[in-house]
Amino acid sequence: MKIFYAVQATGNGHISRANQIVPILKKYGEVDLLLSGNNYSLKPEFEVKYRSKGISLYYNDCGSVNLGKTIFSKAIFGAIKDARSLTLKDYDIVINDFDFVTSVACSLQKVPSVHFGHQASFRSKNVPRPSKIDPVGELILQHYARAPHHVGLHFKSYDEGIFAPIVKENVSSSKPSTGDYYSIYLPSVDQFCMYQSLKKLNKIKFHWFTHDTKEARQDENIKIMPISDVGFTESLINCKGLITGGGFETPSEALFLGKKLLSVPIKKHYEQQCNSAALKQMGVKILLDPKFDAFDRHIINWIEEDAEVPPLEKADTQNMVEYIVKQRYK
Incomplete structure (x- = not known):
């Protein structure tokens, strides 16, 4: 069997998921992968046959989507060009984890595909949304990676065809402990935005993972580290709690490990707003409009809040x- 698997490379969640999926897919046949996008820091653990710049989201310094750079980027013209040159008719199954290029190629060539992943879950109206619906954001979720079939992932099985999150093996098989620090993973937020706030909390220790540092260093109560899968996973397994964005994979891992969680969704990022609405329903603390110059007060309030960590199951990835x-989606 010939399998085509397209992986979105905005952020690290899609690549992390593919790292778990690809070895299992290879049991069924030959797997060719396309990596679409360029806004990621996690190294793929699989061979990439096709690459496209795709269409990536870009952010301002302090955690907000840069709409101008994203929408008016010339990347959309390159993505359509890549779609026209991508031949998919020879594949037995096309699996698309939220990639615009593959979606367009399938449409042009009339090749059936399955939209797989977290974004695919939003085809269901049962999946939580924020109180204020963003029509543009909703349009993107529904049509960015169009396909005749959908297999979704979410914090809960809100509808048929929506599975629990995929949790990495090194997380699911770990023995978590409670250390003396809190982990921070907010990759869209530059260091200067919240550095002073963290320094004010000089009696609280942090492991802070940022995209704008190359080497780990200790700065009094803050250990500042580059983003890496191994380093962050170890920190997460042994932390007291996690401060992160409104993504899907990282909050899922934290809840699976039973970690206290503070979700700070990226501004103007509709999918993260939706995820935070779901997390809020589960009892997780959400910070929708953070003032990073006063972030210390938000952290103190969160730490002092006595809330139970909602349980979260993981998917049986093999099944x-x-x-x-096996459905082949023909």
Whole structure:
């Protein structure tokens, strides 16, 4: 069987998921991968046959989507060009994890595909949304990676065809402990935005993972580290709690490990707003409009809040891949 698997490379969640999926897919046949986008820091653990710049989201310094740079980027013209040159008719199954290029190529060539991943879950109206619906954001979720079939992932099985999150093996098989520090993973926020606030909390220790540092260093109560899968995973397994964005994979791992969680969704990022609405329903603390110059007060309030960590199950990845492959979606 020939399998085509397209992976969105805005952020690290899609690549992290693919790292778990690809070895299982290879049991069923030959797998060719396309990596679409360039706004990521996690190294793929699989061979990439096709690459496209795709269409990536870009952010301002302090955690807000840069709409001008994203929408008016010339990348959309390159993505359509890549779609026209991508031949998919020879594949037995096309799996698309939220990639615009593959979606357009399938449409042009009339090749059926399955939209797989977290964004695919939003085809269901049962999946939580924020109180204020963003029509543009909703349009993107529904049509950015169009496909005739959908297999979604979310914090809960809100509808048929929506599975629990995929949790990495080194997380699911770990033995978590409670250290003396809190982990921070806010990759869209530059250091200067919240550095002073963290310094004010000089009696609280932090492991702070940022995209704008190359080497780990200790700065009094803050250990500042570059983003890496191994380093962050170890920190997460042994932390007291996690401060992160409104993504999907990282909050899922934190809840699976039973960690106290503070979600700070990226401004103007509709999918993260939706995720935070779901997390809020589960009892997780959400910070929708953070003032980073006063971030210390938000952290103190969160730490002092006595809230139970909602339980979260993980998907049976082997069974999920079998479910996708055996149906073939022809």
